[in-house]
Amino acid sequence: MSNYPSIIARPTPTGFHGRYVANDGQPTARVPQLQHLYHRAYRHDLDAMLAFLIDQHPAGWSQLGTDPTADCGWINPLPPIGDRGFRCYCHGDRHEPEALLTKETADPLWHEWIYVLRPGGITVTAADPDGDTWLEPVFVPWSNDARPRIGAA
Ligand SMILES: [Zn+2]
16 A cells, blocks of 8 residues: 655766655655755765665655654554655565665556656656656756646647
């Protein structure tokens, strides 16, 4: 069960390396969250932000949060409604193996958005509503004033 499944990723020369995020992947929620992490939690240290999001939690995420220094492991039973913390599939009460998503394995039927985090900002790619292809990517700069402008095909 998930709502707005997405991928969060770092760019590679030929595509991206990313992790699954089961919930809250719609741009109206995810873009401000990533802006907060970049500007506030990581103080523009994109390498540290990607190390946390991609490398240190290789099984991926149920949800992202706002404070990467707080406990981010899975909690059994499911996190309570209103929990805004990071919840991963590899720490806490879950110990799932690495799951890598790439340009080749991403599926617009199962991953509604892809967020590739770059030095200048975020490349946001939305799945076509039919789930059979990707729409044209939209670039959102790292700016506190940036608002998501996604979905205008
Ligand atoms: Zn983890």
